Amino acid sequence: MTATPSRSEGSLGRSDASGARRRAGRLSLGFGAATILAGLALVAAVDSLPLVYQYLPLVATVVVFGLPHGAVDHLVLPRARNDPVTSRSMVAVGVLYLVVGTSYAAVWFLAPAFAFALFILVTLFHWGQGDVYALFAFTRDGTYLESRTARALALVVRGGLPMLVPLVAFPEQYAFVAGTLIGLFDPAAAAALEPIFEPAVRATVGLGFGALVVASLALGYRRTGNALEPWLIDVAETLGLVAFFALVPPILAIGLYFALWHSVRHVLRTLLVDDPAVEALADGNDLAALGRFARDAAPLTVAALAVLGGLGLLVPRTPATVPDVAALYLVCIAVLTLPHVVVVSLLDLEQRVWGPP
Template identity: 50%
Template sequence: MTDAAASAGTVTGSLRDDWPADRGASARADRAFAFYPALALAALLPLGAVTPLFPVEVGVATFALGTLVVGMAHGAVDHLVPLRAAFGVSLRRSLVAVSVVYAVLGGAVVAGFFLAPVAAFVGFIVLTWLHWGQGDVAALAVAGVEHLRTPWERALTLVVRGGLPMGVPLLSHPGEYRLVAEWIVGLFVADAAAAVAPVFTSDVRIAVGVAMVSATTVSLTLGAWRVRKGATRRGWLRDVGETLTLWAWFLLAAPVFAIGVYFALWHALRHVGRLVLLDDVAAGALADGNLRGALRRFARDAAPLTLGGFCVVGGVALAVPYGVAAPGDLLGVSLVAIAAMTLPHVAVVAWLDGRQGIWRA
């Protein structure tokens, strides 16, 4: 896009014109791993609306199932990302680099929970907000939308998309949100209720609500303006539809249940689709319509470190000062372990974003 066109707001291409290179494979990945799962989540809205009537243990079981089926696996191919995304990187170098990142950053997160559990919990929420928004921006790039032309427009979309699962439940179901916080922090301190109380004041909820409504309004309005300037309406309507679906889902559904379904059906699957496109063999299978072949190859690559992820959960369970005695404690342990794996995972994904130019002007 020329400087003159950019200054006039004229749109001439997609969010990324040169990635993914194989548009046939990317279109199939988008349908299989993003578009159809989004339709499935919309179809589940009536179920979500009644989940606040269920015991919270139903949500815990849903979260555990989603994590077991696909949630843990979606980050278990990080060790192959440098190998597949950069020229001249050997398998050994890829394994060593990612292993060091995971050991250093993951260890720092666990130490943070032991030293300052409330601050670590808040940091985990902010980090997840960033990462889930990061994932949706990349998914929109795979979909080839045209209305997110500048890095700051993508950053605003990141704020909205990441804030929907992390911020909206604080508005709609603060009691269960606080309960989860107490489960996590309670693994490390005796009086978790008092420790997390400052995070759940009405002022915090109001600030989050105002920020989310404002960011959503500005983001979708800017997208409409881009459509008027020449961006395809289809991509913007896709963005609007997904955003409103997520608003409805997290307003209606009980938080633990909502996050469990979202993690597996939305975020993790979108990242799996992105990783499939990184693998020439899997992407070729997908381009030929062989979705099962692509998934088999991903499952093979992800299996060893998926098991490793569950070992991390077990290690955290053995290390926490106050032990694991109830389903809520198990969820808390799982989230601490996921937090330890999320920070290095975000680092790897941020590196991949840079390689693929997701945030390039």
């Protein structure tokens, strides 16, 4: 797959786009390595981290990475198309969030166990989607992940690492988190998920997913051509994340990963369709680029905080503990993620992430 600039790539067609892309790639890899090393180092240094501290990365990054990373959805598609941002385009995204987000919120109230299962599946898809773009845009050499099959397999593997490895390695904590989210609406409903945590089911998930990891990396190797660097990056990240999610308690692991891996990569992606941010990245002025993002994301970050507050007033069981508050935040993230996935999927189409080689 070639890296030919086009109108659909927005700012990536600029003469300084290659420098911005390289800078974004270095930042992506740097934050990724820091995420894995920080989690593994913490586990090695501390025998047992109290539960309340495991929630700290997730809670502390609510207004830094968590909510803001999707708060420029009203801007990314016009920018990727090199079109002006109009009131019509912003209203369209607003209606999308209102209809899809409200509908999914209703599912949490009516069938919370099903809503939780859907959250896991949507997150698996979306986090895998984000990493496919990173492999496609930040490390591609013209051949890696060339086929749709390779990209689809990479999506399942990269999204499955944070969603499935903790299920196999930490079933008790996984069940606890599921219970806290579902318990905000109907504590008894969590019993519907108990079969998922049975040893036989987890063993099947572990073996099946392990086979997919091997298949993905093997297929990637076959498609490397003469350039091994993209494949070696994929191997290092994939195996590093296997160790990360197998050894780091899932509450802590997800908090670190969501903020410093997934959110950072999506922010970098949004910067690459913003002309002034592209120029700043190409010049090595990361703070200027991030400052533009922070300004653009601020209004809808405030709106997302209002959604979080509204959910806190509406849930049948008022959050009273740190796990309850974190659960409420995750439900809010779930409600906002579904329309966000629609926007990112349209962005994938604009940037030909799933296009023909």
